[in-house]
Amino acid sequence: MEKIAIFFGPLNGSVHRVAKMVAEKIGPELxxxxxxxSASTSDLEKYSKIIFGISTIGKDTWQQKFDNNDWSKFFPAVSSFNFSGKRVAIFGLGDHITYAYHFVDSMGLLGKLIKNQGGEMFGKVSTEGYTFQDSEAIQEGMFIGLPVDEDFEPELTEExxxxxxxxxxTEF
Ligand SMILES: Cc1cc2nc3c(=O)[nH]c(=O)nc-3n(C[C@H](O)[C@H](O)[C@H](O)COP(=O)(O)O)c2cc1C
Known part of the structure; x- marks a missing residue:
């Protein structure tokens, strides 16, 4: 059976922890x-089902969002990649208290980019149960992927x- 890829960054923080949890829940062997x-577009090509894990760091431009983290390097690869035929889902780490007006923005920007590059998005999430003021990750009233707040709601992450x-x- 074809494996699902979870591409995540950065290492050793909340995104990494949640990436491992997602893998565990899907079944590590899958x-x-x-x-x-350490990934490139040739790695993206190998999979038809792709999950991205990203955090929002900064809020004004792509440059600032991804400055000093792995996404600043991987983003150019994603923005030129043809996602046609790929089934894609995203989880995004954020902080709904300190950054209430920019909650998980990077997840939204990444999702829009993938859509523009022909990818099909799965795993949308209702805003119910989340408190925030605004987010780039909302499309048609839903989060484009899964928001996770390990800073202020870690007790809700596993659920x-x-x-x-x-x-x-069931969707993938
Ligand atoms: C400098 C800085 C800027 C941040 N900006 C945002 C933001 O705009 N929106 C948001 O939801 N979270 C923001 N966060 C919170 C992080 O996304 C959150 O702490 C996340 O869990 C970090 O995961 P990581 O350690 O795996 O990168 C910011 C955190 C830092 C340190």
Whole structure:
């Protein structure tokens, strides 16, 4: 059976922890967990089902969003990649208290980019149960992927990830 890829970054923080949790819930034998710091477009080509894990760091421009993290290097690869025929889902780490007006923005920007590049998005999530003011990750009233707040709602992460993975596996 073809494996699902989880491309994530950065290493050793909340995104990494949640990436491992997502892999665990899907079933580790069904997943390749790939750090984007050592990945290229040829790795994206190998998979038809791709999950991205990203955090929002900064809020004004792509440059600032991805400055000093793995996404600043991987982003150019994603923005030129043809995602036609790929089934894609995203989880995004953020902080709904400190950054209430930019909650998980990077997840939204990445999702829009993937759509523009021909990818089909799965794993949308209702805004119910989340408190925030604004987010680039909302499309047609839903989050484009799974928001996770390990800074202020870590107690909800496991439940959120489980529900998302269960739903995603029926859609993917
Ligand atoms: C400098 C900085 C800027 C941030 N900006 C945002 C933001 O605009 N929106 C948001 O939802 N979270 C923001 N966050 C919170 C992070 O996304 C959150 O802490 C996340 O869990 C970090 O995951 P990582 O350690 O794997 O990168 C910011 C954090 C830092 C340190």
């Amino acid at each position: 997943v390749d967990l790939i750090h984007i710091g 959120r990830v489980s529900a998302w993975v269960n739903k995603l596996m």
